[in-house]
Amino acid sequence: MSVTPEQSAEALNGMFKFGQSLAAGFFDYLGKQNAAFQQAAPAQAPQLPLPEASDMARLQQELAEAHARLWAGMAQARPGEPVQPIAQPAPGDRRFNAPEWTASPVFDYIRQAYLLNSDYLTKLADALPIADGRTKERMQFLTRQYVDALAPSNFAATNPEFIQTAIETRGESITQGIKNLISDMEKGRISMTDDSAFEIGRNLATTPGSVIYENALMQLIQYAPLTEQVHKTPLLIVPPCINKFYIMDLQPANSLVRFMVEQGFTVFLVSWKNIQAEQAHFGWDDYLQLGPITALDVVRDVTKVKKPHALGFCVGGTILTSALAVLKGRGEDPVESLSLMTTLLDFADAGEIGCLVDEASVAGREATIGKGGVFQGRELAQVFSSLRANDLIWQYVVGNYLKGKKPEAFDLLYWNSDSTNIAGPFIAWYLRNMYLENNLRVPGKLEMLGVKVDLGKVDVPAYLMAAREDHIVPWTSAYLVRQLLGGDTTFVLGASGHIAGAINPASKNRRSYWVSESSAAVPEEWLEAATEQKGSWWLNWVEWLRPKSGDMVAARNKPGNTKYKVIEPAPGRYVKETV
Template identity: 40%
Template sequence: MTRLDHAFSEQVTDPVAWDRLLHALMGRMTGGISPTALQLAFFDWAGHLALNPGRQGALQEKALRKALRLAAYSGHCLADDEQTRCIEPLPDDQRFEAPAWGNWPFSFIHQAFLLQQQWWHVATTGVPGVNPHHEEVVNFTVRQMLDMVSPSNFLPTNPEVLERTVNERGANLVRGGSNWLEDVQRELAGRPQASDEDYQVGRDLAVTPGKVVHRNALMELIQYEPTTNTVHPEPVLIVPAWIMKYYILDLQPGRSLIEYLVGQGHTVFVVSWKNPGPEDRGMGMADYRRLGVNDPLDVVNHIVPDQKVHGVGYCLGGTLLTLAAAAMARDGDDRLATLSLLATQTDFTEPGELDLFIDESQVSFLEDVMWARGYLGRDRMAGAFHLLRSQDLVWSRMIRHYLMGERDSTFDLMAWNADATRLPYRMHSEYLRSLFLHNDLVEGRYDIGGQPVSVADIDIPIFSVATQKDHIAPWHSVYKITRLARTDVTFLLTRGGHNAGIVSEPGHPRRHYQIRHFKPLEPTYPAERFERETPQQEGSWWPAWQDWLAQRSGQAVAPPSLGAPSQGYAPDVEAPGEYVLMP
């Protein structure tokens, strides 16, 4: 019996189970972060730093130089001399942009903080002998601690908040206190924030007309009603990530990728994942592939017979679809016409800052946290993503809500982001270990049906989309598909982040993209060269992708019927269905 099998069969009477219960309790206090993983990282860094006295001396010298620079700057400020700041914030750091930060003593306060931040970056990086992963963890953790004590976070040291407080005679603090109390009450009650209630699924979001035509234990399959007299013969099957509600691709009218595809004459199907509970703890990657890709594909083949299917995967849904496509290619199953991957990684050697939370210690600890509940809660995932962008998603939000007394105006993407899902214990453990931790797909160890699969087996055209500011699937990592695949690959890099870059409808301001076609076995084309030499095109990437799909589709035909009642796939409830509404 393997260790993983044992994890699903042990009883609480087993001594190991008591250890797991302890870890689960600790996980509630640490947000799912393994204390041991942090200890190992800091011991590694501190131990190697202690054995490098030359490095210690250089750090002391650097600290002294920074102190002298700060003293000179402070003297000029007190004398009212025009003085260039001794250090500038990082390009994406907007905390100290207001002119008031240039006035004494706030000029001294924020410059001292930035100098300290720079010193700690130097201190935690480049220490000889430190494991690279441990170095990243230490640097990230120290950065989070510094962000926590930033002078912008406190009333006495934030000139913008002080000015607002004086002008409003403290009314902003009264509103902020009321906002805090309301947020605490909603958090305890498990209710969404007030701003998120402005958008309701089925009323404001996910309103493209369609029907649920099939349902199984993990997903509902939605087929959308045609809006054109004729359609491309090949249907489109969309597999979103199981960590998100599918309507990221069906936001408000005009901002819906599904609506756009339907309007361009495509017959569109989408998988809507069930929000799993404790009863689904044993669902694994094989179940998600079988019930979330193979089963929907069979249904689509019955509703639109004798036609190949354009497969589309988003984020982890794209990874799952890639696994299925590789197995189909290996087994001679040619039902897919093309494969489109949106912000999808297949090689996980460079997964970005999410790698900070993935090592053996962390995964083992997280398995114990999930074991107690049967799933990974939305709070754990949201916490990890918020940590990656704590300045924007945590501290600046707290300043606006609780010190300034303001409330953010919500929008469709924000409302969707608050509607997170859970992940079954077994599936998430297998995913983290097989793909994230061990990179089994690229290393040739990922087995389906008792035989390994390979991206190189896929022989249909691939369209891969990456976004420039993606912190979940960094574009350099997504770009590796051009090297792994041995088929025609069209790679497109667009402006934006993991979600906003994909939701990039025509007419969206300040959007541009770069696109290049790669032929099979073409010599390696480094990512840096792609970015440097590929012409930039203005506008949304959606039309470019639609043209690519149309070129690989047949002559227009009459739209198929909704569902196939004679095959047992009768249209059921209206889109968006029932699973997406599950709390």
């Protein structure tokens, strides 16, 4: 069947009007969602500036012409043949990989029409004349949420995989999908993995060790040696307080903790408290004092080593570095070296989370929980999931509810779902002084524990690891740490994202990392001079650490000492507490 010029013109005019109506609804959505982020009523929120009329007309014309070509291709397609491809998913987009999407011209048309509309709305958001970079990024983020949510793969009537699965199972997939939905509603979250497959202390966080100290905010774990001799200088690990520590100790094959113990290091680790009402008053200073500062004192007392190594991951690295700046400001020399994994100290470009933080939202947090309260872990988990909605939300909506499947067992996703509460005063202070005002990078701007901190005084050797595809801590921002610390720095760039790039076990030795002797101020110039090394950056890090770790000594076979006695076996009670 061919399409006449009159029909093409009619289709073009119809799609032009469709583009206008699509834009109108889209801008209404953006305005309301932006107001919600600012915790203001939509009527009180400033109106979004619309793209230039010429840009709007051009984009609508392009959309109309693309839809006309798609319609013409569908009309000309022979029975049983797919529609001529006009639009293709972006690389890595797996939503339409199943053959059912192209086996039927109807669903192929639905798929391509959606991709054309998504591209149109994305370009509309890009064309908004907004000068403020953070607001512009928020509009782009909201646009992605909008187009991801409207994907035909998310709805039973427009997902051929749902229909095919229902036919093959004689409706059983629909029944099971409803059961999965009810179960997840009771659970209060979408299931990403088989929760019954994992248990902390049984097959997660199993590296042998003992809790030798605890206070209201953290437990300190000392891990048992796995070698007859160890390096004299121990290692203290400070993980993020917004997640549970066992990301560093998942299972033996992918445990950074076990790897370091196997390399002959005495490892200590901070296990943060899952905040309840009793800890709701803790602020930034409390986390520094009761966290790394106290932990360093205990490590020194137990090992009789004045200057341990210290490693911080993500916000754990921000807390750790701030604590070291306080100690340096007091005239102390607290550590032999500092290692940071995917850590921000300069928040000028704070990744996708940064676009969600503005004065109104921070002020709202300060008013509600800034003086005392609990920031619920589930809320933070939802924010992180929304950053990768197709992978961490819609994939499971389709699999769990439309196809009636049970998600597979995956330790990383179990950890990702095991959310942690945070003290309100801490998170409010952190959002304002780091994400909103970027004060930490300015010497003397922030006072912590009575000390005006200067990161330049942290002059120990530092190993800085970032991940090339990290959307939470952009690697170019992590690189800027080199300009803030006072000592020699070594920068290493790992492949993949925030978690997979950091937790890249040496036992599997997959992916790669980049190294360079360059000390360029501009991150991209450093990368141009870098060389790619196959395998895990863990091996590079441990070789950097060894020469700074003193002589080999007999392993410390007894945890703690007479002052710090064993409280309970690792991984301890704190990490097992649920929200």
